[in-house]
Every structure is written in C-alpha cells, then in structure tokens.
Amino acid sequence: MSLHLSSPDPAARRHFLRFALATASVAWLPCGAFAQRRFAFDPFTLGVASGSPAADGMVLWTRLIAPGLIDSLGTDPVPVRWEVADDEGFARLAARGEALATPDLAFSVHAEVQGLAPDRWYFYRFIAGGVASPVGRTRTLPAPDAAVSRLRLAYASCQRWEHGYYGAYRHMREEGVDLVMFLGDYIYEYPNATAAVRNFPTLGLVTTLADYRDRHAMHRSDPLLQAMHAACPWILTWDDHEVQNDYAGVWPGDGRPLGLNNVANFQARRNAAYQAYYEHMPLRVTDFVRAAAGGSPVHEIKLARRYRYGRLANLVLLDSRQWRDAQVCGHPDHRSGMVDPAACASLDDPARTLLGPAQEQWFDGAMAQAGSGWTVIGQQTLFGRRDNQRGSGERVWNDGWDGYGAARRRLTDSLQRHRVRSPVFLGGDVHENWVGHVKADYARPDSTSVGVEFCGTSITSRSAHGATTAARLPENPHFIFAEGTRRGYGLCEFTPQGLSTTLRVLDDATRPDARIETLARFAVAPGRPVVEKA
C-alpha cells in the first residue's frame, strides 16, 4: 500500500496538507520507517508513468527494483518522495508528497496528486534513497464544463514482447498526443514464441505472482515503452493476456498453443495476475480491491471509468473480461472458438453478459450524462459483428461481442435511448485495423447506424489473417476498411467540428528503428454516425 505522509519541515508540511492530505489513508507506521536508506544503484530502471487523470490531478506511478530487474529490495518499506512542477527543472513546485513503497506490492508507488490546475502540462519525478527518477510529463484534464478546442488521443493494444520492437511508441511520442488509451494485452502470459524477434532469458509460462511481476518488469524495461509512458497520461483497460488467453471472469481460458491450460487453481492465478497488473499501472489505490475473508474470493480491479475532457469529449473505458459469462458453443475444453450462429441460439441469450450487470448499469448511467460532445468508448475488441466465413454460411468468434449478442444490443439500445450524439468505439485485440459503422441491429444490414468504430492493429503482436484480412469485408458491409499486415496505432484528433482518425503503421515492427507511415485517414462529422475515408 502506498501512503502519503507529511514532511517534518513546516512549510513543506503545509504544502503537503494543501495538496495531498485528502488522499491519505490513515495508518500507523513503525518508528524508523522513514529512516533514510541510500541506494548504491538506480532503483528507477522501470521508468515512471502517469494515468487516471482528473481536472485537478492524476496518479503518478513507479516501481523500485534492484539491478537486473530482480525483485530483491528486501523486507523494509522504502519511503519515496514525489514532486510535481510547472517546469522541467523543478524550480516551481506545484505539489509534492511522500509515499511508502512496500514489498507486499513489489515496491510499487501509486501517488495520487490533487490540487493542480485544470488543462495544464506538468513535470514529475520520484526521489528515493538519494536517487532521482527520470522526469515524466503529464497533464490534467480540462474542467468538465470547459470549452475545449482539441483532443489528440492515441489508441493502442497488443504488445507481445518477442513479436517485435516498440518502434511504434517512438513515433507516437513524436505525435505529441494529450493521452494514450491502451486497450489490452499489455503483456502476454505465454512462453517464448516460435520465430521470436527478441528474447528474454526467462520467457516461460506465466502463472505465479513472481512470474507476472517479472513479465511486467520485462516490458517496462523497454526504453521506447518507458519514454511513451513518461510523455503523457495513459488510461488503460485490459484484455485476456494480462491473465490468460480467452479467460472469462473466474473461468480459465485456452492454454494454446502449447496445451498449458492445466494450472490447478485458476482463481489463484487470476489473483496473481490482477495484483501484478495493479502494481505496474498508474491506477488509484482504491481501484485494487483485494480478496477478503467473507468477501469476494478473488481480487477485483476497477477499470471501467469515465473521463470528461471538458465539453469536447466523454471518454468511457470498459472492462469486458473481469465480469463476463463464459463463452458458449466453442471448444469443449476451453470454450472459445469460431461458431456457426445458426447452430448456437445461446450466443444471443439475453441472460448472458460481457460486462456484468453492474457495469452495464453504470454504462447506461454514463450514457444518460453523455453531453453534447464526442462519446469515446474504449473497450477491448472489435465491437461490430464480423462473419469470418467467406461465401454462404457464417462463422463468428464467440470470445468477442459476437459471442454476447444480446449484451451488445443492450449497449447500442442505451446509445439510442439516451440519444448519444457522437459515439466512437475504439478497440483492439484482433491485431488488424477495422473501421466501420456500429449498427442498431447487426442482423439487418439496413438497420440504422448508431455510431462509428475504429478497431486498431497491434503494437507488435502478429495477425492471424494478414493479407487475407480485407477478403472478409464483403461479408460485413457495415465495415468500410480492413487491413491486417501492418502493426502500429491509431491517432484520433477530436474537435467540435469533427473527428479525424489516422491509422499509423510501421514499415517493419521487427526493427526498433522502424519508419512510420499513414495507412489511411478517416473523417467523422459530429452528430452524424458516418465514417468516410479521407
């Protein structure tokens, strides 16, 4: 647990009280907990990050680690100071405080900053044991009622380590975006891939807390990923690979490709994965709800969240993994798979849910307050129906929204019921770019469009379909564009006058110095659910 503590210096103490006391948990600390410990090495080799932004603050993240990415800082908590400044030289401090990095949370720090001015860029750093961290740059959101002229947001997903290098982040950083929306598969739990582009000495199957910590630390050791985290706040949700391929709620998923499904206690594995995810992401302390005697037997993480970007945009992040019902009609062992919808009525069973009842209700409430700007719905995967079989007959993927048709319909009904003016779905998971229209009823091609959709390609993870991706477009006329050979990210520029989305792709994701190109650009007018290729 990270605790904010006041400094003994009276001026600093007043400063601290002004900015941080409201966030503090009340706790007793042993004498000497803040005795100075000196590091003879740099404990900040995992970099810094910020996220969970608000109009008056954000969460600042780091995790202290020993040289060689070894989790061996001992058993004593480490006090960590954090500073937020107007300037990169830290001459004008805007906030500061202290947190306690503890071994039970892998010496991670989640400092919740308050009291900052809205719609402003700031610099931040941590100091522990006489060593300062790299400097990060972050920003507050505009005030909820502010007239905002522009939001530049990058969306990204699926960064399997050994499938390539994070050259995409080098270019994303140069775009100068306000926010990154990361939509899942931050890590992969698999052992080393065949034909790995890059290796790590310990790339085995990830099942224990130590394994998940190591896998996250491996990713955070990448300098390009670190630099992008240090460039602006990220808002994140997850998909399956942060735990296990195609898991569903408390049910284990598919252990392919190596038949590694036989982890005896999936709930313990999920708990390990959830804890490590919290330890490595800029989430709020209250977002991690530990399993408790008499309470839930599993850890929970609150990822569904709404961010108001002034009057310009309403950003909604969904979690379609943690609370879902199990897949139906798929593989007898692991349930997921391609399914003929004509032979599986339960795909559309209204009793089944992808978000869980509480999140569906929360989403409906968020749509009731959507406002007049853009409503950007970040979720894990392709939202629209996709028939994957060319010619007659249909095959849909039961692990995505196509496996939960009635639940998808409840979301689109909510958009219609509340007359949400400009819904834009962003997704990931499929390792291909898909662009199209969100339909009120996917069973009827002529049904009204209620929004637009941009499902993004991966940062590095390979595509299963590659060059044949676009061959499925004629089966799915609500999509207007599909491409599966290129890795990269999407760039959305929202203004009151329109949305411009640019699909940015690498010439070669197996090289750290890959060049970036524009694959396609699309335009959407506010209040009109039509996406057009520019």
Ligand SMILES: [Fe+2]
């Ligand atoms: Fe993925």
